[in-house]
Amino acid sequence: MIEEQNPWWISPELIRENEYYRKYQESKVKWDVTLPVSLEPYSLNFLFGPRQVGKTTGLILLIKRLLDKGYNPKSIFYFACDKLADYKELDEVLEEYDKIRKKEGIKSSVIILDEITFPKEWFRSIKYRIDVGKFSNDVLILSGSLSMKAKGEIETFPGRRGKGEVLVMFPLPFSEYVKLFGINLPTGDLKFILENYTKYIGYLPKLKEILEYYLVTGGFPNAVKDFLIKGKVSQSTEYDFISGIISDINKLRRSERFFKLTARAIIERTSSEYSFHTISKDYGVGTVKTAISYVNLMEKLYFMKVIETMDANTGLPIPRKQKKFYFIDPFIYHAFSNWTMTKPPDESKLIEAVIVSHLSRFYDINYVKSNEEVDVIVKVNGEYWGVEIKYGRVRERRKVLGKVKKFIYISKEELGDDVIPAPLFLAMLKIPIVVKNS
Structure with a gap:
């Protein structure tokens, strides 16, 4: 499941197989979205915005830019969390990626967790890993359902954002x-x-x-x-x-x-x-x-x-x-x-x-x-x-x-x-x- 969501690990050109990137490229109507996230470790970035405003597309375009800049493909980890049941399953996914990057000798990663709010109590896994230093050299970008903001779950990360930003994506002006x-x-x-x-x-x-x-x-x-x-x-x-x-x-x-x-x-x-x-x-x-x-x-x-x-x-x-x-x-x-x-x-x-x-x-x-x-x-x-x-x-x-x-x-x-x-x-x-x- 991890490899399927990260086809650029095989070849950077395979990002074109991502559904969001393909639809963006094929669309007769499109505009560029640059996400001003912090890419300096350690950073914990949050991305909010109304539904259907283009957050996931913006994240995939960010990955394309990082690949074009020469980032190690396996240092860019994207995972859509909407099929995960709870924080335990999320932790299993993160543990699996940790094994992959250790094997590859990757010291610093950009970890993008889309739809992070679907796993129940998702924040327990993220907070634990931050507190024990597992993300100390990484950039995290968490995007999710608007309930993340409405539930006040972002407030559970005081002092844990590092150089990160809280971003809101709005409709096209x-x-x-x-x-x-x-x-x-x-x-x-x-x-x-x-x-x-x-x-x-x-x-x-x-x-x-x-x-x-x-x-x-x-x-x-x-x-x-x-x-x-x-x-x-x-x-x-x-x-x-x-x-x-x-x-x-x-x-x-x-x-x-x-x-x-x-x-x-x-x-x-x-x-x-x-x-x-x-x-x-x-x-x-x-x-x-x-x-x-x-x-x-x-x-x-x-x-x-x-x-x-x-x-x-x-x-x-x-x-x-x-x-x-x-x-x-x-x-x-x-x-x-x-x-x-x-x-x-x-x-x-x-x-x-x-x-x-x-x-x-x-x-x-x-x-x-x-x-x-x-x-x-x-x-x-x-x-x-x-x-x-x-x-x-x-x-x-x-x-x-x-x-x-x-x-x-x-x-x-x-x-x-x-x-x-x-x-x-x-x-x-x-x-x-x-x-x-x-």
Whole structure:
């Protein structure tokens, strides 16, 4: 079983027999994913992300890069743990590889354990081996079901990560998505966009068309491939996504019903501010404590982002105030809408959700509720900037609000000083696919 999962041990060229690598190479729609893991021993790296976001493909591409750099093929050990029952079977696999590398005289390895959470109490084997020094010269990369984060299992490794990183892989952002259509615009932060967007207005018609596609597919690889090849996202892609979520919910011994009701609340009230009490009372998600726990679960599964209101005069969040809740990708909205039999948000609300989720990868964000609402507050080089999302006409512009001294207005098509159409704004906003979350 070990040799089957590591065909490059026979010849580096045989990595092409790996199913994920083969599908990646054969795909008419693909993009490169570089995982900024630490490759310096000793390192314990974790890789999280929503289901079907491309984590395993990213790991296989990493192996190809290591082989191309001249790594000893047998010093690269990959194992998908989804067929293992418990930590004892995992320990047997690791013991077997230990024998192989000792026989080969390998002193340092890159050990990639994919779907590590399938074996029950998997962490017992890993922690023991770390504590007795069996991995002291190695690089470990552990990728798993999202329940690894939701169960708090990563917290069982205090002081054991060495030089490792905690990475989160997100769906493809719009600035990378447009490259699939042959558009390569310069990207940067808010200040960069504000200083340069007028140079690229000629791209607007095409960017507007591509954004319409993005609002259907989001940045999930299978949904993107479906749409660009077939013109729509297949039911099987949505079904596989939801099935995986149900599997995680069951593993965590949580209520599928409460999860669906929470999802419905977020869909129906996207872009509005409300409280956990609303989710509990209006949608039947048990008590307020129960509603909080299911929102927290969705955050730990990297499906959504909760935005707190901020005091514009102090720059501090106000946790007890009402909040805003957004899913991080249009595909999640559509898949959850079909699952919960709820109409998805309209275009303007989906656009707002995309902008909020993109900015949240790069900045700490809040919003302000005063006489008039400020959709997003971000901190840029120590300064607070307001981002107003106006899909109607931008009628009035703010000059200052407490600590917020600068405002950008995101419009549907309108152009002007500090007014940037959403397709151009998103295409020029530099957003990473993989984020360090240490």
